[in-house]
Amino acid sequence: MSDGMFPESIEAVQQALAAHDYVAERSLATTIFLALRMRRPLFLEGEPGVGKTEVAKVLARMLRVPLIRLQCYEGLDVHTAVYEWNYARQLLEIRLAEASGQVDRNRLLAEIFSPDFLIARPLLQAVQQSRDGQAPVLLIDELDRSDEEFEAFLLELLSDFQISIPELGTVRAEVPPVVVITSNRTREIHDALKRRCLYYWVEYPSFEKELAIVRRRVPGLAEQLARQVVAFVQALRQEDLYKPPGVAETLDWAEALLALDRSELDAATVSETLGALLKYRDDVELVQRPEVQTRLLETARTRGT
Amino acid sequence: MRTGGDIAARIVAFAQALRRAGLVIGTDQVLDALQAVALVGVARREDVRQALFSVFVRRQSEAALFDQLFRLFWQGRSPIPEELAALLPRSPVPPTPPPGMARALEALHPERPRAEVSEAAEEVELVLTYSADEVLRHKDFAQMTAEEEAAVRAFLRTLRWPLPPRRTRRWQSGARRGRPDLRRTLRRALRHQGEVLRLAMRLPRSKPRPLVVLCDISGSMERYSRLLLHFLHAITGGLRRVESFVFGTRLTRITRQLRLRDVDVALAEVGRTVQDWSGGTRIGETLRTFNYRWLRRVLPASGVVLIISDGLDRGDPELLAREMARLSRSCYRLIWLNPLLRYEHYRPLTRGMRAALPYIDHFLPVHNLASLEQLGRLLASLDRRTPGTVVAE
Secondary structure (H helix, E strand, C coil): CCHHHCCCCHHHHHHHHHHCCCCCCHHHHHHHHHHHHHCCCEEEECCCCCCHHHHHHHHHHHHCCCEEEEECCCCCCHHHHCEEECHHHHHHHHHHHHHCCCCCHHHHHHHHCCHHHEEECHHHHHHHHHHCCCCCEEEEECHHHCCHHHHHHHHHHHHHCEEEECCCEEEECCCCCEEEEEECCCCCCCHHHHHCCEEEECCCCCHHHHHHHHHHHCCCCCHHHHHHHHHHHHHHCCCCCCCCCCHHHHHHHHHHHHHCCCCCCCHHHHHHHHHHCCCCHHHHHHHHCHHHHHHHHHHHHHHHC | CCCCCHHHHHHHHHHHHHHHCCCCCCHHHHHHHHHHHHHHCCCCHHHHHHHHHHHHCCCHHHHHHHHHHHHHHCCCCCCCHHHHHHHCCCCCCCCCCCCCHHHHHHHHCCCCCCCCCCCCCCCCCCCCCCCCCHHHHHCCHHHCCHHHHHHHHHHHHHCCCCCCEEEEEEEEEECCCCEECHHHHHHHHHHCCCCCCCCCEEEEEEEECCEEEEEECCHHHHHHHHHHHHHHHHHHHHCCCEEEEEECCCEEECHHHHCCCCHHHHHHHHHHHCCCCCCCCCHHHHHHHHHHHHHHHHCCCCCEEEEECCCCCCCCHHHHHHHHHHHHHCCCEEEEECHHHHCCCCCCCCHHHHHHHHHCCEEECCCCHHHHHHHHHHHHHHHHCCCCCECCC
């Protein structure tokens, strides 16, 4: 991929994102612009549900390249993240060669350790694809869930984008893939890794931004209800909740209300549909309290009209 | 904002100012910053700010400091860096011991044993080799003389805390058990012209469980606090993943302080950090703070929680019950250590203790060495899925 494929300016990034249904502040557009031009990984941190993963998805659509996703978890190791040999097939191949009576050991070895028998996992896929001139977007999701050993490996990979496979040699990315790393901050990521990245803290969207997102993603929703929904969720995030609703929850709720064909928020509607918004019983109980609900509805109505 | 060659010098000076304010910035980042500003151009102040932010800032907590400095620095008149330094707010980065301190401490205390729970060991053995005098073992911490206390502290330092390991999704080679390991089988087969003589096997690898300790330091616990902190320091040094908090009316995380190797230095640091020594207790609110703020950061579902408290609580028992319920759902085992359990006739009748009891897996005393040994045995046997041992119901 040449630089020509990347947007020329911050405005161009912002427009391209908008064209793919992602409403981005100028600050985010600036950081994305820099990440693309400086070929640096983009490190997105923020509360769950603010739309970090979405950035990677929309970047892939915007650049018209594939998205490769590596979901991190505790115990993630090199064999699930980078590559693995297809051992079953290799063993079968050895048996077949034996059965046909022609065992040239060296040739057999070379054969079974050829790319045909290699299973590329996300990181190798990303490096391989970038060699074919189509650097993908590589999403390393929720890095905070992996353990330190994996982080250290990643540090190495991100610095030169090459992977060495003892039997095959080194696979090197011709153009570094566009890397997006997300973290929910369940633990701190090591500074050495962050230093290689461009940092961006993703906030909950502002009222205007969230309204714009709802309008784009749930187009059928009446304008007044959309405003009320967003105002309600924004007020809700100010409450003392165990898990404040993210943007995805706002969209779920908006869709639920659309499906129920409501035109305005009222106490009954909120009670019926709260499950789309809140995922913990304590939180639901808190919002069900009459005085809290009245306060939230009041805010929603005033801001929403 | 002026343009031209001037800008590079200004960015370098800005980086220096940030460094002085406590941000860690390497030369490579300064180069990145130059490139980033060149890319976004200097036409809009906001873009320059964002470009520098994304290169220099590593965590959201640094954002406020960055903003303040940026505003000061890029105003029309530019103070020279030295003047600027005088204007700087104090670094938000928590003070760390002077470099070399850790190593100096290590050099002074090289013999501190580290727990090595053998991964393959079938039976986790509790190592309590010290044949402590029976009297000392059963003497109440609260009634010890200074000498006896010193002996206990020395003993605590020799203890190993065997938390049973937990299976992970990683693998290790097993001799004859487990599942076929095709990778190793094939490697071996290649040595024999591709003949598979024997299947190699693999077993899930284990890892020690993380431990979270919440220790009460309110007035009623005062006589125990000192030795319990020694105990906390001992397990922090002995286990790989321990997070420690103390609470009275508020919750304080002391993990970082306890990691200091020298116990006296560590406890002095704890003393400086904690604000509410020997005050009242609000367990419910403390647990709520823990649940909301720390639970998902420091406690994976595989973790073990240790609460050390006498349960004399002035707070709302309903809140306590609710937060205990949440905590017990979020961890592997919830253990409550209560020094009052030493009294034969103690019944957990206080409102706080009654509210907490239904959510506790194990309820144990903690007032002498024998009770700590009991805790060690319990920790070692946690994985055997025995029903909760509730002592002194």
